[in-house]
Amino acid sequence: MALRVACIGGGPGGLFFSTLFKQTVPDAEVVLFERNQATDAFGFGVVFSDATLNRINDADPVVRNGLRDFGTHWEDIEVWLKGEQKSFTGNGMAAIYRKTLLKLMQDRAAEVGVDMRFGQYVPDLSQLDDFDLIVGADGANSSTREQLGESLGHTAETATAKFIWFGTTYKFSGLTFVHRQSEFGNFAVHGxxxxxxxxxxxVETDEETWRKAGLDEFDASQPPGPSDLKTQRFLEKLFAEDIAGEPLVANNSRWANFRTRRTRSWHKGNVVLLGDAVHTAHFSVGSGTKMAMEDAISLVRxxxxxxxxxxxxxxxxxAERQPQVAKIQNQARGGLSWWEHFARYYNSFEPTQFTFHFFSRSIDIDKIRQRDPELVASAEQEWLARHGSTPLETPLGAGSVAFTGRQLVVAEQDRKLTLTGPGGSIPLTTDPADADANTGLLLIAPDTEAGLAATFEHLPAEAALVVIQGGNPFTRVLLSEEARLGRGLTSVIVDDQGPASALTLVLSGRADAVAVQGAEATNA
Incomplete structure (x- = not known):
């Protein structure tokens, strides 16, 4: 007997699954239910990196052909701030209007024989009892997931940054990050x-800036449809110079906080979920649609x-998809965190270092150099002009000690902790009360981001420096930046990942110096 398949949700993930399944199992009955009309499309663009498209293209050419015929392609990513424009090349990407992509995918689904029923909401899964398989592809606020209950182990972590999604008639040349400081605080654009x-x-900003600017007045609890026009006018004025006075275009545009969703189990009984219904990753990595479509490929097979x-x-x-998704989510967390703190980086760094800091949030200097040697060269030349030495050979003062380089060693001598390097050594204490102008504090980073606030409380008002170890690379960096950029302290990260990692940490401004422990440094 032919399989009867119901797919709930007519976004790219649901359409791709339905199309592929009908192609793979032609005698199956595939019915897609979408609560909105076929012509409804919330949001604007969908982005794919060149490196991620091969698997999708191999499964079905609809995306490849759509990007070729209706999309835009670029190699450079640009950062605009403080009157300067910096670029990072070697990042092939393509984008297409979401509404256009959905129409192409709907046509493709119809071509292979999918029964698409628009304007049909499925509030109760019991309505689909006569189907053998039910696929929930109904997005981050999935009703299907909610009906399956708590046994799935679903969690959602809410970011602190606020974001709002508009379009504009201004034509960017490629992925562009635009930063503007207003009288209320900092705003940034992904365009x-x-x-x-x-x-x-x-547009992203922090909650304090959002409230100071009076942008918290729109009632986001009302149903989809109305857009926040006050915010639209405010941002059109703030970014007028960057978009040549062109207007913003609204489409259900309202402020929100991004929620990273994770789910332990993606199925229950004959119901299985894919895409945003079970996992999300911050839009700065541009992987949401890609992950949903790759879920569909695996599930169909x-x-x-x-x-x-x-x-x-x-x-x-x-077993196949969860590790792959977890890897992307882990990469995205660093990007999301960067956007939660971008005002701090804007205020602390000049454009070249700011740009290097941004692009090194998930890859080290060697990988950046492979794609764009000129970006690395400009960052290194600017450092040399400012300090007179290369980053790891630049002197660093700490209390009465003047280290002549920035690769140091944490060691125990005569049962006392010290930080040693070219030029001398300085005693370390693990008690914040004992730290002073000539004594450094050794601080253990927490294992998770949730523990950072409590650890911040241990940062002293005065110390020769703060040495940060333990935790993981992500929490060590956030603790170091709080010490260095937030409190004006000298920070040293204990890192054993090699020269490229050490150089990246110092050149980017994430740390003043890098240390290894004990004997590890002898051979470094």
Whole structure:
């Protein structure tokens, strides 16, 4: 008997799954339910990096052909701030208007025989009892997931930064990050072209700035549809110079906080979930649609191979996709954190170091150099002009000690902790009360971001320097930046990842110096 498949949700993930399944199992009945009309599309652009498209293109050419015929492509990412424009090349990407992509995918689904039912909401899964397989592809606020209950182990972590999604008739040349400081605080844009006459225009800011600017007055609890026009006018004025006076375009545009969603189990009974319904990653990594479509590829393959054993199909699907998604989410956390703190970086760094700090948030200097040696050269030349030495050979004063380089060693001598390097050594204490102008504090970073606030309380008002170890690379950096950029202290990160990592940490301004422990440094 032919399999009867219901897919809830008509976004890219649901459409791709339905199309692929009908192609792979032609005798199956595939019905897609979408609560909105076929022509409804919230949001603006969808972005794909060149490196991630191969698997999707191999499964079905609809995205490749759509990007070729209706999309835009670029190699450079640009950062605009303080009157300067910096670029990072070697980052091939393409974007397409979401509305255009959905129409192409709907046409493709119809071509292969998917029964698409628009304007049909499924508030109760019992309505679909006569289907053998139910796929929930209904987005981050998935009703399907909610109906399956707490046994899935779903969690959502809310970011502190506020964001709002507009379009603009200004045509950016590629992915562009624009920073502006207003009288209320800092705002930043993720802008990129999605057609010949429209660009995506996502704005982020911190909550304090958002409130000071009076942008918290729109009632975001009302149903989708109305947009925040006060914010639209405010941002059009703030970024007028950057978008040549062009208007912003609203489409259900309202402020929100990004929520990173994780789910332990992606299925229950004959119901399985994909895409944003079970996982999200901050839009700065541009992977949401890609992840949903790759979920669809894996799920189609496994269900087609195990039609008589859906539990096995779902288990194989999760075993393949969950580690891949977790990797992207871990990478995205660093990007999300950067956007939560971008005002601090804007205020602390000049444009070149700011740009290097931004692009090194998830990759080290060697990988950046492979893509764009000129960006690395400009960052190194600016440092040399400012300090007279290369980053790791630049002198560093700490109390009465003047280190002649920035690669140091944490060691125990005569049962006392010290920080040693070329030029001398300085005693360390683990008690913040004992830190002073000639004594450094050794501070243990927490294992998770949730523990940072409590650790910040241990930062002293005065210390020769703060040495940060333990935790993980992410928490060590955030603790170091709080010490260095937030409190004006000299910070040293204990890092054993090698010369490229050490150089990246210092050149980017994440730390003043890098240390290794004991014997590890002898061979460094």
């Amino acid at each position: 990129y072209p999605i057609s010949d006459d429209l660009s995506t225009f996502i 496994e269900v087609a191979a195990h039609q008589d054993d859906l539990e096995l199909a779902f288990t194989n699907y999760e």
